[in-house]
Amino acid sequence: MLYYLFRFLEGFDIPGAHIWSYISFRALLALILSLVISAWFGEKFIRWMKRHHISETARDASIDPFGVEKKGVPTMGGIIIIVAILVPVLLLGRMRNIYLILMIVTTVWLGFLGFLDDYIKIFKKNKEGLKGKYKIVGQISIGFIVGLTLWLSPDAVVRENISVQQQNQEVVIKHKTENVKSLQTTIPFFKNHNLDYSNIMAFCGEHKVAAGWILFVVMTIIVVTAVSNGANLNDGMDGMCAGNSAIIGVALGIFAYVSSHIVYAAYFDIMYIPGSQELVVFLCAFVGAMIGFLWYNAYPAQVFMGDTGSLTIGGIIGVCAVIIHKELLLPVLCGIFFIESLSVIIQTQWFKWQKRKGKRVRVFRATPIHDTFRRLDSQLDSTSTYLLRNWPHRPFHESKITIRFWITTIILAAITIITLKVR
Structure with missing residues (x-):
């Protein structure tokens, strides 16, 4: 909203109004604003939850092996994260951007799904929460909506990196001059090659493109569901999921930025995705919200994020990766989530x-x-x-486990980013 206001004021030569057109300014402002909101609102939220004695029944008996009792710690802290993401995005983002709309819808959809689960656990005193089949239906539904939108929306387009020429012994990557609907996605480590879903469905003959899009929608559903559940499983220690997700958010922000800049996209031999710069604003708000939430969620936690937070976080990561055509990088980038699920x-x-x-x-x-x-x-x-x-051979302190998992995620994020240069 502020973006449109200052772009309007720019027409009247208001000093400084033009700065709102810079993605770097809006992204960093979103980071700061989300951090401040999560820290300020988090304190108010925790006090309110404690005042009303709202905590997850399943957590009441949870005592750290080293003696720290977790009884009575408020949950549903995911509300803090969601508010800290949405407020900066609504203020600073370009709301006509299809990718930003999808990210907002994903956040609200999975946030509501997680809220239902936490509500049943807390207020209905049912430790099982929302039945698993309903969670899966909710995750599949948002994956289907995202995949179908990317298929049918005329705004969800790319410029494919298909032309490679030798000039003065240097490899020059060029993109198509027109925006097109594309079924290609980046393959890590393989130079000059993208995976095309329509080629996988080549056995369908003249219907291979339609079949490729169907496969893409199915892939989107699998990615969103898998990463959402992986984040949910990773949320088991103080600061664990929030810290890992912040690191993953930084890596995705880098991918979104270089994908939105045609020069950088050519340099790294990846697809140029017009409009994906708005994802940088969203991801900066996401990272800021994670860091602000860690202020209260770090060991010993003053609040748990609950399914309201963990399901939303995983969905955001999965949808963002699909939008920027980097879903095949997720097994590396979200390696911790993958191992948690596999175990x-x-x-x-x-x-x-x-x-x-x-x-x-x-x-x-x-x-x-x-x-x-x-x-x-x-x-x-x-x-x-x-x-x-x-x-x-021996148990470790919770904080040591959490920090070592963070370090592992940093290494995996670095490897994932390195794949750009390897290409």
């Missing part, structure tokens, strides 16, 4: 398989995998056998 799948399926044989055998000491590093022997199920009972 739960392995643990669950192995236990079910062994149970059919009359045995109670588990692989890890606990899942998601971060719980393995803090679980004491006294907390293990005495009726079960653990294949990795002696790994790790």
